Amino acid sequence: MKWYIYLYPKRWRERYGIELITVLKQTGMSSRIMFDLLLGIIDAWHIELSERKILGFRMSQVLVLISLFNVLVITRLISLVGVFILGQIALIIAMLSFFLAMILLVANMFKVGIIPAFSMKTRLAKMSVGLMGSYAVFFIVFLVLTNS
Incomplete structure (x- = not known):
């Protein structure tokens, strides 16, 4: 479950990683949460690449x-x-x-x-x-x- 965090960009992990781990521990893992995490990873990388210099x-x-x-x-x-x-x-x-x-x-x-x-x-x-x-x-x- 924690390895999903490492798929996010480094800046994102530094800012939101601990909060996401806490939320995942409270909610558990389901197929819907895994799907939401994958969408979040795509969105985070989209933002990261669009602002990259x-x-x-x-x-x-x-x-x-x-x-x-x-x-x-x-x-x-x-x-x-x-x-x-x-x-x-x-x-x-x-x-x-x-x-x-x-x-x-x-x-x-x-x-x-x-x-x-x-x-x-x-x-x-x-x-x-x-x-x-x-x-x-x-x-x-x-x-x-x-x-x-």
Whole structure:
């Protein structure tokens, strides 16, 4: 029963571990409690990963920088001459996703402020990161189609 605690992130265990052990001792283990613990583990890791920093940047900031670099690559190196229709469609979808992600990011900045806008705590930030993911997928499809 105590080994479930070790599946949670370290910060979570340090803050809530003792309380959870006490509650588990009082309630016992049932299939419903085990299921709730597994959902809690998934939720705790989701929160931990969405706030994790890479070299001092939040994940959303890293995605923004990568996408800006990709836009620079598109505008400088790749011409649309000779690209198949499918590649053009993938590029259009990628650019629309990027544009919408930037609009959501700016709207989030005006709504909650600049620093909180780059966290994953607001719905607009999550939607912006999701659009950045679709941008990345369609951009990769475009690159594959242009290089084939």
